[in-house]
Amino acid sequence: AKYVYFFGEGKAEGRGDMKNLLGGKGANLADMTSIGLPVPPGFTLTTEVCTEFYKNNRQYPSELKGQVEEALAQVESLMNKKFGDAQNPLLVSVRSGARASMPGMMDTVLNLGLNDDTIQGVIAQSGDKRFAYDSYRRFIQMYANVVMGMKGELLEDILEEMKEEKGVHEDTELSAEDLKKLVALFKDKVKETLGRDFPNDPHEQLWGAIGAVFGSWMNQRAITYRKLNNIPAEWGTAVNVQSMVFGNMGDDCATGVAFTRNPSTGEHVFYGEFLVNAQGEDVVAGTRTPQPIKKSQGDGTLPSMEEVMPESYAQLMKIQQTLETHYQDMQDIEFTIEKGKLYMLQTRNGKRTAGAAVKIAVDMVQEGLIDEKIAVLRVEPTQLDQLLHPSLDPKAPRTVVAKGLPASPGAVNGEVVFSADDAEEAARIGLKVILVRIETSPEDIHGMHAAQGILTARGGMTSHAAVVARGMGKCCVAGCGDIKIDYAKQQFTTRDGKVFKKGDVITLDGATGEVMQGAVPTVTPQLTGDFARLMKWVDKFRRLRVRTNADTPQDSKVAREFGAEGIGLCRTEHMFFDAERIMAVREMILADDVDGRRKALAKILPMQKGDFKGIFREMKGLPVTIRLLDPPLHEFLPQKDEEIEEISQVMGVHAATLKAKVESLHEFNPMLGHRGCRLGITYPEIYDMQVQAIMEAACELIKEEGFEIVPEIMIPLVGHVKELEIMRANAVRVADEVIERYGVAVTYLIGTMIELPRAALTADEVATQADFFSFGTNDLTQTTFGLSRDDAGKFLPFYVEKDILPNDPFVTLDQKGVGELVRMGCEKGRSARPDIKLGICGEHGGDPQSVTFCHDIGLDYVSCSPYRVPVARLAAAHAAL
Ligand code: ADP
Ligand code: MG
Ligand code: MG
Numbered sequence: 096a097k098y099v100y101f102f103g104e105g106k107a108e109g110r111g112d113m114k115n116l117l118g119g120k121g122a123n124l125a126d127m128t129s130i131g132l133p134v135p136p137g138f139t140l141t142t143e144v145c146t147e148f149y150k151n152n153r154q155y156p157s158e159l160k161g162q163v164e165e166a167l168a169q170v171e172s173l174m175n176k177k178f179g180d181a182q183n184p185l186l187v188s189v190r191s192g193a194r195a196s197m198p199g200m201m202d203t204v205l206n207l208g209l210n211d212d213t214i215q216g217v218i219a220q221s222g223d224k225r226f227a228y229d230s231y232r233r234f235i236q237m238y239a240n241v242v243m244g245m246k247g248e249l250l251e252d253i254l255e256e257m258k259e260e261k262g263v264h265e266d267t268e269l270s271a272e273d274l275k276k277l278v279a280l281f282k283d284k285v286k287e288t289l290g291r292d293f294p295n296d297p298h299e300q301l302w303g304a305i306g307a308v309f310g311s312w313m314n315q316r317a318i319t320y321r322k323l324n325n326i327p328a329e330w331g332t333a334v335n336v337q338s339m340v341f342g343n344m345g346d347d348c349a350t351g352v353a354f355t356r357n358p359s360t361g362e363h364v365f366y367g368e369f370l371v372n373a374q375g376e377d378v379v380a381g382t383r384t385p386q387p388i389k390k391s392q393g394d395g396t397l398p399s400m401e402e403v404m405p406e407s408y409a410q411l412m413k414i415q416q417t418l419e420t421h422y423q424d425m426q427d428i429e430f431t432i433e434k435g436k437l438y439m440l441q442t443r444n445g446k447r448t449a450g451a452a453v454k455i456a457v458d459m460v461q462e463g464l465i466d467e468k469i470a471v472l473r474v475e476p477t478q479l480d481q482l483l484h485p486s487l488d489p490k491a492p493r494t495v496v497a498k499g500l501p502a503s504p505g506a507v508n509g510e511v512v513f514s515a516d517d518a519e520e521a522a523r524i525g526l527k528v529i530l531v532r533i534e535t536s537p538e539d540i541h542g543m544h545a546a547q548g549i550l551t552a553r554g555g556m557t558s559h560a561a562v563v564a565r566g567m568g569k570c571c572v573a574g575c576g577d578i579k580i581d582y583a584k585q586q587f588t589t590r591d592g593k594v595f596k597k598g599d600v601i602t603l604d605g606a607t608g609e610v611m612q613g614a615v616p617t618v619t620p621q622l623t624g625d626f627a628r629l630m631k632w633v634d635k636f637r638r639l640r641v642r643t644n645a646d647t648p649q650d651s652k653v654a655r656e657f658g659a660e661g662i663g664l665c666r667t668e669h670m671f672f673d674a675e676r677i678m679a680v681r682e683m684i685l686a687d688d689v690d691g692r693r694k695a696l697a698k699i700l701p702m703q704k705g706d707f708k709g710i711f712r713e714m715k716g717l718p719v720t721i722r723l724l725d726p727p728l729h730e731f732l733p734q735k736d737e738e739i740e741e742i743s744q745v746m747g748v749h750a751a752t753l754k755a756k757v758e759s760l761h762e763f764n765p766m767l768g769h770r771g772c773r774l775g776i777t778y779p780e781i782y783d784m785q786v787q788a789i790m791e792a793a794c795e796l797i798k799e800e801g802f803e804i805v806p807e808i809m810i811p812l813v814g815h816v817k818e819l820e821i822m823r824a825n826a827v828r829v830a831d832e833v834i835e836r837y838g839v840a841v842t843y844l845i846g847t848m849i850e851l852p853r854a855a856l857t858a859d860e861v862a863t864q865a866d867f868f869s870f871g872t873n874d875l876t877q878t879t880f881g882l883s884r885d886d887a888g889k890f891l892p893f894y895v896e897k898d899i900l901p902n903d904p905f906v907t908l909d910q911k912g913v914g915e916l917v918r919m920g921c922e923k924g925r926s927a928r929p930d931i932k933l934g935i936c937g938e939h940g941g942d943p944q945s946v947t948f949c950h951d952i953g954l955d956y957v958s959c960s961p962y963r964v965p966v967a968r969l970a971a972a973h974a975a976l
Pocket of ligand 3: 429441
C-alpha cells in the first residue's frame with residue numbers, strides 16, 4: 096500500500112480532497128503546492144499508518160521505511176541538501192495533522208537533523224553561527240519535551256538563567272557563544288534527567304519524532320479534545336515531514352499567522368500578526384509581543400510588516416486572496432519569511448465565532464463566492480447558540496478596571512480562579528468562574544471548558560487562549576497587559592493598583608476586551624441584519640417545521656421573534672403555581688367530593704382562560720398545542736411541617752387534615768404514579784375545566800377579534816387506547832358545548848403525547864383516537880431506559896465517560912432505542928390515520944443531531960425552548976440539504 100505522499104516544487108501526489116488520508120494539514124500542503132504557492136517540499140505519512148500502528152501493537156507497516164527513504168531522497172534532490180550531511184545538511188520539521196484541526200493538541204518538532212556534525216554544515220552554509228546555534232537549542236528543547244517526554248520547564252529555566260546572567264530580556268539578544276553553551280547545558284540536563292543521551296543520529300531523531308506524533312494521538316490531551324469535539328479515535332493522525340525554512344536567520348526573516356477575515360467579527364479585513372527573527376510558534380506562544388501585519392491594525396508602538404517588509408507583505412496579500420478564492424472560505428494561515436522570501440506553511444478553514452460565521456457566510460454570498468445553500472451549511476447549528484446569548488446591558492453602570500484584546504465575544508461574569516483545576520472544581524459545584532491565566536496551554540483545556548470566560552495577560556488574537564476560546568464559543572479577553580497576575584498569592588492587580596483575589600467577581604466583555612469589576616447586567620440579543628438574512632435562506636431549505644415549548648405569553652413572544660411557527664407544548668401546571676391561584680388549586684385537591692372540586696375549579700377557570708387568551712394572542716394565526724394537567728397533585732401541596740402549619744391557617748383548614756391529605760397523596764414513584772391522563776380518568780372535572788377554558792378563550796378571540804385559531808388539546812401519559820378514548824369523548828363533549836354556547840365555528844384537534852413505550856408499540860390503536868401525536872421524548876427516554884432523570888446524575892455521567900453510552904440520552908436522542916420507538920410510533924400512527932400530525936416536544940427538539948433524526952423519519956415538526964428555535968431551524972435546513 097501507499098503510505099507516503101510527496102509534495103514539492105509545484106507537484107504533489109496528494110490532493111486537497113484527501114483529508115481523510117493525509118490529514119487537514121497534509122492535504123492542504125499538497126494542494127497549495129499544486130496551485131503553485133511557495134511551500135517547502137516534504138512528504139506526508141498517511142493516517143492509515145496511524146491506524147495500522149495501533150492495530151498492530153504499535154508496529155509500523157513493513158513498507159513504510161522504504162517509502163519514507165524514497166520520499167526523503169526526493170526532497171534532498173529538490174533542496175540540493177542531504178539529511179545528516181556534515182557539509183550541507185537538510186533539516187526538517189515533523190508535524191502532526193489529523194482530519195479535523197486540533198489546535199495545540201499535538202506538538203511539532205522543528206530543525207530536526209541537527210547534531211554536532213551537521214551544525215558545522217549549517218554554520219558554513221548560512222555563514223551565521225548565531226542562527227545555527229539558536230536553531231540547535233530550539234531543536235533540543237522541542238525534541239526533549241515532545242519526543243523524550245522531559246518537562247519543558249527544565250530547559251526553559253536554564254535559558255532564563257542564562258538571560259538573567261547576561262542581563263538581557265529577549266532570546267534574540269543572546270550571542271552565538273551563549274547559545275552554543277546553552278546547547279551543551281541542555282544536553283547535559285537531558286542526560287542527567289533521563290539517564291540517556293540526546294540522540295545524535297538524524298535518522299534516529301526522525302523516527303523518534305514520527306513515533307512521538309503517532310504516540311500523541313493517544314495522549315490524554317488529545318483524547319479529551321476528541322471527546323469534547325466528537326472526533327472518533329479511528330480517524331488517526333497523519334505526520335508531515337517538511338524541509339525547514341528559517342524565520343530566525345536575522346532581521347530580514349520572520350514568522351507569522353493570519354486570518355483572511357476577522358475571526359471574531361467576520362469583518363472582511365485580513366488580520367494577522369508576525370514576529371521578526373523568530374521561529375515556529377513564537378507568535379502563538381505569547382513569549383514576545385507580536386507585531387501587526389497591517390499598519391492600520393497596530394497601536395503604533397511596534398512596526399508592521401507592511402512597513403518593514405513591503406514586498407513580502409504584498410506577496411502575502413496576493414496569496415491570501417488566492418487561498419480564499421480557492422477554498423471559498425475564510426482561511427487561517429501560517430507563513431515564514433526566510434531572507435526576504437515568503438513560504439506558506441499551512442492553510443485551513445479558520446475557526447470563527449458564531450457571529451463571524453454568519454457574517455462571513457452572508458458576505459461571501461454577496462461577493463458571489465458561494466451560494467445560499469453553502470452559506471447555510473457554513474454555520475454550525477450548535478454554534479448558533481452563542482448568538483442568542485445575552486450581551487451587556489448598554490445602560491447598566493460599570494467600572495472598567497482593565498482592557499485587553501477582544502479575542503472571543505460574549506458577556507459573562509463569574510468568580511476569579513487562577514488554575515484550570517480550580518475552574519473545573521468550581522464548575523462541578525455549580526459556580527460560575529472566570530479563568531485568569533498569564534497565558535493558556537493545552538493543559539488548561541478542561542478548565543477553559545468549565546469556565547464562563549477566559550482572561551489572559553499575554554498573547555495576541557492568535558494566541559492559544561484566543562483560538563481555543565473561539566472554537567469553544569467562549570468569551571475571551573486575551574493579552575490584557577493591564578493586569579499583573581500573581582499565582583502564588585492567587586490574585587491579580589490592575590494598573591491602578593486594584594487587587595482581585597480568587598473568588599472576587601468580574602465581568603468580561605469579549606466584544607470590546609473590557610474587564611469590569613463585579614457582575615454587570617445583560618440584555619437579550621437583537622436578531623437582525625445578517626442573521627435575519629441567513630435565517631431567511633434557512634427557512635427556504637428546510638422541510639421540518641419548528642415550534643416552541645412555551646407556557647407564558649412572554650415566552651411565546653420571544654419564541655415568535657426567534658421564528659417559532661407555533662407552540663408544540665404549552666404546559667398548564669406552571670400556571671397553577673401563581674400565588675393567587677395556588678390556594679384555589681389546593682382547595683380543589685383537598686375537597687372531599689366532586690362538588691367541592693368543581694367549586695374550586697370554577698375559581699381557576701377564568702384565570703386559565705386568561706392564560707390561554709394571552710398565549711393565543713401572541714401566537715396569532717399559528718397552531719398552539721396545550722397539554723392538560725400532567726404532574727401528580729401532591730406537587731401542589733406543601734411538604735414541610737412549618738409550611739403545612741402556615742397554609743392551614745391561611746386556608747382555615749386543620750393542619751392535621753392537610754397533613755393527612757399530603758400523606759394520602761404520597762407516592763413511591765411519582766414519575767410512574769398518579770399523573771397525566773390517570774388524573775383525568777379519576778378526576779374528569781379537572782380536564783373538563785381546562786378544555787372549557789381553552790375553548791372559551793378560542794371562541795372569545797374568534798368572535799370578538801376575528802382570530803384564526805385551531806387549538807390542539809393534548810392528553811398526556813396515555814399508555815392504552817381506552818384511556819384516550821374516554822378522555823377524548825369528555826373533551827369533545829365539553830368543547831362542543833362551548834362552541835354551541837358561543838355560536839362560532841371553531842376547529843379543534845385532540846391528540847396525545849407518546850411518552851410511554853406501550854403507546855408507541857400500539858400507536859396504530861392509539862391513532863384511532865388522536866388527531867396528532869407529540870412524542871414526549873423526555874419521559875419516553877426515562878420510561879424506555881427505565882431510569883429516572885432526577886436520579887441519573889449519580890451514574891449517567893459515568894456511563895458517558897466510560898463510553899457505555901455515546902452521550903447523555905436526555906440531551907441527544909438515543910436513536911437506536913428511544914428513536915426506534917418514535918419511528919415505530921410514526922409508522923403505526925400513519926398506517927391507521929394517514930393525515931395524523933406528528934411532532935416531538937422533548938428537549939431533543941432543540942438538539943441538532945436529534946433534529947436531523949426527526950427530519951429523516953419524517954416528523955412534521957419539532958418543538959423546543961424559545962432560545963433553541965433558531966438552532967432547530969438551522970439544523971432542520973442542514974438535515975434537508
Ligand atoms: P500546529 O498544528 O500546532 O499549528 P504546525 O505543524 O503547524 O503545528 O507547526 C507549528 C509552527 O511551526 C508552524 O506554524 C510554523 O511556524 C513552524 N513550522 C512547521 N514546519 C516548518 C518548516 N518546515 N519550516 C519552518 N517552520 C515550520
Ligand atoms: Mg502546536
Ligand atoms: Mg500550524
